[in-house]
Amino acid sequence: MDGTLIEMTDDNRFEPDRATIPARETVVWRTVGYAPHTVTAYEEELPREAEYFASGNFMTEAAARRGASEGAGVLYQGEEYSHTFEVPGEYDYFCIPHEQAGMTGTIIIEPSAESGHGSAQGQ
Numbered sequence: 001m002d003g004t005l006i007e008m009t010d011d012n013r014f015e016p017d018r019a020t021i022p023a024r025e026t027v028v029w030r031t032v033g034y035a036p037h038t039v040t041a042y043e044e045e046l047p048r049e050a051e052y053f054a055s056g057n058f059m060t061e062a063a064a065r066r067g068a069s070e071g072a073g074v075l076y077q078g079e080e081y082s083h084t085f086e087v088p089g090e091y092d093y094f095c096i097p098h099e100q101a102g103m104t105g106t107i108i109i110e111p112s113a114e115s116g117h118g119s120a121q122g123q
Contacts, residue, residue, distance in 0.1 A: 003028050003082065006105065008037040008075065012098040014105035023112040026084040029055070031075045037103070038073050038096045039081050040064045047089025047109075055081035068096040085109045 003026030007015045010033030019027065029039045040054045043061035056073020058064035067073045074097075075081055085091065088111045095103040 002026060003084075005030060007032045008035075008039075008095065008103075009033050010035045012037075012095070012101045012103045014095075014103065017105045018108070019106075020108040020110060021085070023086060023088050023109050024084060025109075026082050027107060028080050028082040029075070030080045031077050034077055036074045036076050036097065038064070038068050038075065039083075040068070040073075040094055040096050042092045042094065045090075045092045047087050047091070050085075050087040050089060050091070053083040053091075053093075065096060 004019050004021050006019065006027060006029045008029055008031045009015055031037050038055050040061060041052055043052055046052065052059055054064040054073060055075050056064060056067050058067055058073060064073055085107065088109045091107040093105050
């Protein structure tokens with residue numbers, strides 16, 4: 001597996017619940033227990049110009065919430081969802097069925113040397 005692995009557990013947690021990675025790296029979320037989970041970005045909190053992400057490949061948070069209520073985008077034991085982050089910034093996300101139980105996580109994307117973001121050039 002290439003990238004960073006985040007496990008979704010039976011005690012309704014993302015493990016780890018916070019990760020810092022360089023831009024252009026992929027995060028893989030895997031359900032390791034019996035409880036089904038989703039990976040759903042908080043749309044309003046995404047960095048400017050960042051692509052929305054959600055298991056089920058929904059384009060909006062509202063669509064992900066509707067889909068999950070019908071079983072779409074739900075990941076069962078052993079299933080995975082991956083997303084490659086291009087835009088530096090902080091990404092907060094959650095599991096729809098376990099949001100009220102506090103199943104949330106954060107990915108922090110740091111500028112990569114190739115991206116040119118945050119570079120000191122021209123100073």
